[in-house]
Amino acid sequence: MFFRLLLESFLRQRRRKALAGIAILLGTTTVTAMLALATTIGDRISKELAVYGANIVIYPQADQLEVKVGGVSVKPTSGGAYLKESDLPKLKTIFWGNNINGVSPELPFTLPIHDASGTIVEVPAIGLWFHHALTAAPDSIVTGAEKLHPWWKLTGRWPANPTDQSAAEAVIGEALANRLHLKTGDTIDSFFPLTDADVAMRHNPVGFRLTIVGMVSTGDATETKLLLPLAAAQILAGVPGSVRRVEISATTKPEDAFARVDPETLSAKQREIWYCRPYANSIAYQIREVMPGAAAEQVRRVEQSEGTVLSRISGLMWLISAAALLAAGFAVSAAMATAVLERRGEIGLMRSLGASKGAIALLFYAETGLLAIVAGTFGYLIGSGLAAWLGARIFAGSGVAEGHVLNPVLLPVVVAIALVVAIAGSTPSIRTALRMDPSAVLRSDA
Numbered sequence: 001m002f003f004r005l006l007l008e009s010f011l012r013q014r015r016r017k018a019l020a021g022i023a024i025l026l027g028t029t030t031v032t033a034m035l036a037l038a039t040t041i042g043d044r045i046s047k048e049l050a051v052y053g054a055n056i057v058i059y060p061q062a063d064q065l066e067v068k069v070g071g072v073s074v075k076p077t078s079g080g081a082y083l084k085e086s087d088l089p090k091l092k093t094i095f096w097g098n099n100i101n102g103v104s105p106e107l108p109f110t111l112p113i114h115d116a117s118g119t120i121v122e123v124p125a126i127g128l129w130f131h132h133a134l135t136a137a138p139d140s141i142v143t144g145a146e147k148l149h150p151w152w153k154l155t156g157r158w159p160a161n162p163t164d165q166s167a168a169e170a171v172i173g174e175a176l177a178n179r180l181h182l183k184t185g186d187t188i189d190s191f192f193p194l195t196d197a198d199v200a201m202r203h204n205p206v207g208f209r210l211t212i213v214g215m216v217s218t219g220d221a222t223e224t225k226l227l228l229p230l231a232a233a234q235i236l237a238g239v240p241g242s243v244r245r246v247e248i249s250a251t252t253k254p255e256d257a258f259a260r261v262d263p264e265t266l267s268a269k270q271r272e273i274w275y276c277r278p279y280a281n282s283i284a285y286q287i288r289e290v291m292p293g294a295a296a297e298q299v300r301r302v303e304q305s306e307g308t309v310l311s312r313i314s315g316l317m318w319l320i321s322a323a324a325l326l327a328a329g330f331a332v333s334a335a336m337a338t339a340v341l342e343r344r345g346e347i348g349l350m351r352s353l354g355a356s357k358g359a360i361a362l363l364f365y366a367e368t369g370l371l372a373i374v375a376g377t378f379g380y381l382i383g384s385g386l387a388a389w390l391g392a393r394i395f396a397g398s399g400v401a402e403g404h405v406l407n408p409v410l411l412p413v414v415v416a417i418a419l420v421v422a423i424a425g426s427t428p429s430i431r432t433a434l435r436m437d438p439s440a441v442l443r444s445d446a
Contacts, residue, residue, distance in 0.1 A: 016335050016338055016339045017335075017367075017371060019331070019335045020331065020332045020335035020336065020368075020371055020422075021371050021374065021375040022331075022375075023327070023328045023331030023332055023335070024328050024331075024332065024371065024372055024375035024376060024379065024418050024421065024422055025375040025376075025378055025379045025382070026324065026327075026328065026379070027324045027325050027327065027328030027329075027379070027418070027421060028328075028375065028376045028379025028380060028383060028414050028417065028418045029379040029382045029383040029386060030320060030321060030324035030325075030383065031321045031324060031325060031379075031383065031414060031417055032379060032380050032382075032383025032384055032386075032387065032410060032414050033383040033384075033386040033387040033390060034317040034318070034320060034321045034387075035321075035410055035413065035414070036383065036384055036387035036388075036391075036407055036410060037317065037387050037390060037391060038314065038317055054102070054104070054148055054247035054248050054249050054299055055248070055249060055250060055252060055280055055298060055299050056247075056248040056249075056250055056280055056283060056284050056287070056296060056297070056298055056299065057245065057246070057247055057248070057296070057297060057299055058083065058245065058246040058247075058248065058287060058291065058294050058295070058296045059083070059244070059245050059246075059294070059295055060081035060082060060083055060244070060293060060294065060295070061081075061293050061294060061295040062081035062293070063081060063295070081293075082239055082242035082243060082244060083105075083242065083243050083244070083245075083246065083291070083293070083294055084241060084242065084243075085105060085230070085234075085241050085242065085243050086241060087290075087291045087292075087294070088103060088105060088134065088243075088246065089134060089135040089136075090290040090291060091103060091134070091248070091287060091290070091291075092134060092135055092140075092141075093290060094283070094286035094287060094289070094290055095275070095276065095286055096250070096278050096282070096283050096286065099250045099251040099252065099278050099283065100141070100248060100249075100250045100283075101141065101143075101249050101250060101251060102141070102143045102144075102147045102148045102247075102248065102249035103129070103134055103141075103143045103148075103246065103247075103248055103249075104128065104129060104143065104144060104145045104147070104148040104149075104246065104247045104248075105127075105128070105129060105230060105243035105245070105246045105247075106126055106127065106128060106145075106243060106244055106245045106246070106247070107126065107127035107128075107230060107233045107234060107237060107239070107242065107243050107244050108124065108125070108126045108127075108225075108244060108245075109125055109126075109127070109233065109236070109237040110122050110123070110124060110125065111123055111124075111125040111190055111191070111226060111236060112190070112191040113188045113189060113190050113191065113210070113226075114188055114189045120191070121180070123176060123180070123225070123226055124176075124224060124225045124226070125225055125226040125227075125228055125233065125236075126222070126225050126226070126227055126228070126233070127228050127229065127230040127231075127232065127233020127234060127237070127243075128144065128145040128227055128228070128229070128230055128233075129143065129144035129145060129229075129230055130144045130145060130146060130158040130159055130160075130161075130229060131144050131146070131158065132144045132161075132230075144158075145227070146158055147249075148247055148249050149218070151218075151219070152216050152217070152218050152222075153216065153217040153218075154171070154214050154215070154216050155184065155214060155215045155216075155217075156171070156184045156212075156213050156214025156215060157213050157214050158171060158213075158214060159171055159213055159214070159227070159228065159229050160229070161229045161231055161232075167208065167209050167210075167211070168208045168209075168210055168211070168228065168229060168232040169210065169211050169212075169213045169229070170210045170211070170212055170213070170226055170227060170228050170232075171212070171213065171214040171215065171216050171226075171227040172212050172214075172215055172216070172226055172227070173215075173216055173217075173218065173222055173223035173224050173225050173226070173227070174215055174216065174217045174223045175223040175224045176223065176224050176225060176226060177212075177215055179224075182212060183212070183215070184212055184213065184214060184215055185211075185212065185213075186211075186212050187209055187210065187211050187212070188209075188210050188212070189208075189209055189210075190208045190209070190210050190236060191236075208232055208235075208236065210226075210228070230243070248287075248296075250278075250280065250283055251278065252278050252279060252280045252283065253277055253278045253279055255279065255280065255281070255298075258274065258277075259274075259277070259279040259280075259281050259282070260281070261274065263275065263282075263285060280298035280299075281298055284296035284297050284298055325417065325421050328421050328425070329421045329424055329425040330425065331425070332368070332421065332422050332425030332426055333425040333426065333428060333429060336364070336368070336425065336426040336429035336430070337428075337429045337432075339429070340364075340429045340430070340432060340433045348436065357434045360433065360434060361430055361434060364426065364429075364430045364433070365423065365426070365430070368422045368423060368425075368426045369419055369422065369423070371422060372415070372418040372419045372421070372422035372423075373415055373418070373419070375418060376414050376415040376417070376418030376419070377411070377415060379414060379418065380410060380411050380414040380415070381406075383414070384406050384407065384410070
């Protein structure tokens with residue numbers, strides 16, 4: 001009898017049930033889309049903000065030492081400490097090694113060259129990786145300066161690694177090229193760093209013959225430099241196997257109050273939690289563990305921008321979801337109120353025949369619950385498709401979960417939300433129905 005009454009309710013009140021179902025459908029569609037986007041928005045924003053450059057930087061720990069005489073700093077501006085290039089593959093061995101997406105070591109130095117007129121001039125140069133495999137493993141990431149600086153505009157191509165010490169390729173900054181009247185295709189002779197003896201004897205042994213294969217516009221001081229493969233720069237600077245600075249791009253969790261805590265002040269359990277979260281600070285901490293003599297810290301302008309953008313977008317998404325669910329709840333409440341009004345006679349008759357308030361309430365809640373499950377399931381399917389469409393439009397390319405439209409984990413969550421909204425919206429109407437006097441209702445219908 002119970003199931004027959006349940007079926008008859010849907011057959012006789014198709015219009016009311018359809019209106020309530022559509023309200024739940026729209027609410028769950030919105031919530032599904034927002035939840036599906038929220039599960040990947042952190043990674044997506046990290047990728048979008050990658051254009052701002054690295055979010056972690058590594059440099060020699062000795063650079064932090066202050067050398068003062070009479071209150072005046074006498075520390076050389078260039079510094080004498082270096083990092084080992086051979087230590088860089090260790091970056092993939094840390095706990096969050098898979099979150100490291102790009103690595104760019106740098107070796108700045110001053111390079112004597114012959115300009116177009118044959119005059120020896122000293123120009124700022126920097127050694128970089130270009131399309132370099134971080135490790136020897138088959139699945140190693142291929143990285144370098146061009147990956148960490150996607151806003152650089154290159155005319156020509158990036159240099160190849162030198163195969164001998166007599167020739168190499170280079171990219172020249174646009175400002176330096178204009179000053180020296182050089183262009184792509186020109187060759188210049190470079191020298192090993194000049195010593196006092198070299199200057200006195202006017203003896204300048206040739207280091208490399210550099211072929212300019214590209215011109216780069218960066219919008220910063222890099223435009224005034226000569227960009228060389230790191231291997232060539234190490235030979236010319238006289239520091240084989242060394243780098244001065246390393247920029248890292250890593251997928252991180254936006255910084256919060258817990259991220260800024262000094263791990264040494266935490267208990268063992270809290271420290272483990274901090275260590276196992278992909279904060280920029282925790283990744284930097286792990287880098288210091290595997291690279292002796294290295295100091296690593298986050299680039300705060302990138303991390304803070306990511307956290308600010310993510311918090312604002314997340315707040316907006318939650319606000320839209322709450323508004324959609326609230327509207328759905330009111331719509332269900334209105335539909336149920338109308339349904340109860342139309343079924344007063346039926347309710348009065350059931351009460352007169354001995355039906356308890358609990359049985360009547362169970363009937364109405366069963367109708368609402370069944371409606372919520374069906375509408376919530378369809379809302380999940382439509383919302384997943386909507387999230388895929390929005391993700392492809394907003395983040396230019398992929399779907400919600402990098403090719404996966406449906407996220408099965410969200411289905412029970414969305415259905416549960418639909419049930420809560422439907423039950424909350426129908427409860428006031430059901431309580432009104434249970435307070436009706438059956439005799440008064442039957443007399444009024446008579």
